[in-house]
Amino acid sequence: MSFTWWRYPTRRFAVDGLAFSVSSRARGDGLHSALSMQGVAQAADHTPSLGPESVRNHLLRVTLPDGRLLEVELGYMGLWTTGIVARVNGVLVYESHKGRVPIYPEKYQSTAVQHSSFGEIVKAGQSAQGTHSGVFARHNRLPFAIDVATGLLFYVIAKMTDLQTAALVGVVVGFGLVAFQRITKIDVTGGLALFGILMLCISAGLAVWLNDEEWIKLRGTITGLIAASFFIIDGARGGPYIGKGLARYMPYSDIHAGRFAIVMGVIGLFMAALNYGAAKLLTTDNWLFYKTFVDNFIVIGLVLLAMRYARTKPTV
Template sequence: MSRALPPGYDPGVLDRNKIPILIDVALGLLFYVVAKLTDLSTAALVGAGAGIALVVAQRFVKVDLVGGLALFGVFMLLISAGLALLFQDDMAVKMRTSIVGVISAILFLGDGLLGGNRLGKGLCRYLPYSDLDPGRLALGMGVVGLLMAGLNYVVAKIASTDVWLFYSTFVDFFLMMGLIVLVFRYARGQMFSRT
């Protein structure tokens, strides 16, 4: 017995973005493995190298490798590498998520207050819902960015590097996905409805 798809849902969007999503997950796992075998600075440099290689490879293949989430992952890896080179300090690498989270949150919140005409609309094209309000989506993503940046800061400050590495690779992803589901409900006007 097949279940009807919710109104406004287009599974074809997810099909088109599955390779960039898998690449983003692979980049996160690469960072984790290299950090466990070496240190955070080396992991950041290796990750940035892999990200740059993907961007270059994208010019030669027709499959979308770095669209959507994967391009954001490459951006995160480049910031990690920059912080690792600039400060030569594990704490700077740990703080990359907080730094990028606050910057992106400010940008999303500003865009949301202006109706979501830039970032909100850009993000909407990667999502399987056709009934998303770009302004609400941008505001919600800004709030999620601030929450995740704050959580990363707390874990980086109070936990060991191994605990932070596990948290940043595995735990924060699931926390963020749960929050993003709430953002989607909010952006679709369903946050406080019973359906």
């Protein structure tokens, strides 16, 4: 089962004294919706994140006790919310947004339709005898899960002890993961083991050198600036190492490694600046929450936005 990224407001209404609710949530594989009557699930629908199917509205149907047909149409009412329209035998009985019909945001429709869904990408990668898409499907889930797990570990240890201890434990766990990968040949670092070792060494040195809570909070900014510099330098050379390594883990086979490395470097600079602002403006507890539960999701959003640029090959 895929991870739920966002839960939209539940829409509730009644028909002939019967209570209905419609829930919707965004997951890694697309938008999911469900219709319940009197608290009992009756119908569900799903559309993928990308591809022609992604822009259609959901249609949820249930037969009422008297034999009439209730149809609920669910779709986007904007970028951050969904809405419904309910009809009984074609007659309107409820609107979540008066006078409005749900529809996928027009300015994003062409982008969504032109790209294949994740499932289609995986199939294409398999049929193409191991393109980058297939590699992404097999390997990217474990590194991402480990990133999330190590972030949670840092959060728990920091709450139980202090930032210095959490930083040192994070470094030890990082080296342990790299050693595990070298012994088992199971990819847990996302294809950049040597680069990861280098950054761990830098991180370890900073954790020992910057033996102060405020400076520990800025460690992410310092390592971010260093990593971003490596990315941009690699990208300027065409992305032969870092750009190429990361491109393997994206769900597209036409990513230009050089451009991808440069755009990731720019994102690194931006995230370093955000961390600096968070470290200076937020309390330690609030910064810790930001670093654990917000930072990675901002990066994911920026990478998705930047992918269009990374996929555009330079004119020869």
